[in-house]
Amino acid sequence: MATVSLPAGTSSLLLDIEGTTTPITFVKDILFPYIREHLEDYLSTHWEEDECKQDVHLLKKQIEEDMKQNRSCPVHTVDQTVHTDEEKAIREVVENVLWQMAADRKSTALKQLQGHMWRAAYASGRIKGELYHDVIPAIKRWKGQGLKVYIYSSGSVEAQKLLFGYSVEGDVLDLFDGHFDTTIGAKVEAKSYERITQRIGCQPEEITFLTDVTREAKAAEEAGVNVVVVVRPGNMELTDDERAHYNLITSFNQLELTGRD
Ligand SMILES: CSCCC(=O)C(=O)COP(=O)(O)O
């Protein structure tokens, strides 16, 4: 694949994580199974703590919203091994979280709980954030050229900071100028990119967004943000039209900033 030039006035790069900086397999085969394996224990252990109560509260609000939209989680008959109200409430949360994960939902409620659960796994060294080899050298180069680098992922800001703070290349958090998650809006909505532009404090055309998902690319384009689609092993196949429409890269090394050393 050929090099792709960033527009002359580029001041910021906005990076997606899953499928862009990080293999999809890390999320699907390591991060998500960890949640499925530890969910019930985690909720039982932390149920009375404020942070967990807030996570459960947000999940319940999401369930209400889903019910209004007729997107509710299928209700199963209560398991006979469940005795107390607390056990029953935990089972309901577990069922809802597993259902959301099976559908790869990107709700803020789900992502917030996941971020809190991964904390222990990263801190103990059980999980390290995977990064493609080209990612950190390229970010260092861009920073040296005076660009700002931000993250925008459906994973919560806390989950993002864990991934980069405990990465296979060590703590690389200081390379980033800021983090955005779905609390600013969904990644498939143009409004979210307008809000990010305001928060960064520049014009949309000064930002280039790197993502693997064309629905996200389309939303960013609608907001006037420049877009590059990242093609990594295991990412969703692009249609011929998408291949023709978007600038594509398979490695961050293909991005060129003309007019700066
Ligand atoms: C930040 S790590 C968790 C990844 C995650 O939960 C996710 O949904 C990734 O979505 P992305 O927007 O980075 O493709």
Ligand SMILES: [Mg+2]
């Ligand atoms: Mg992605």
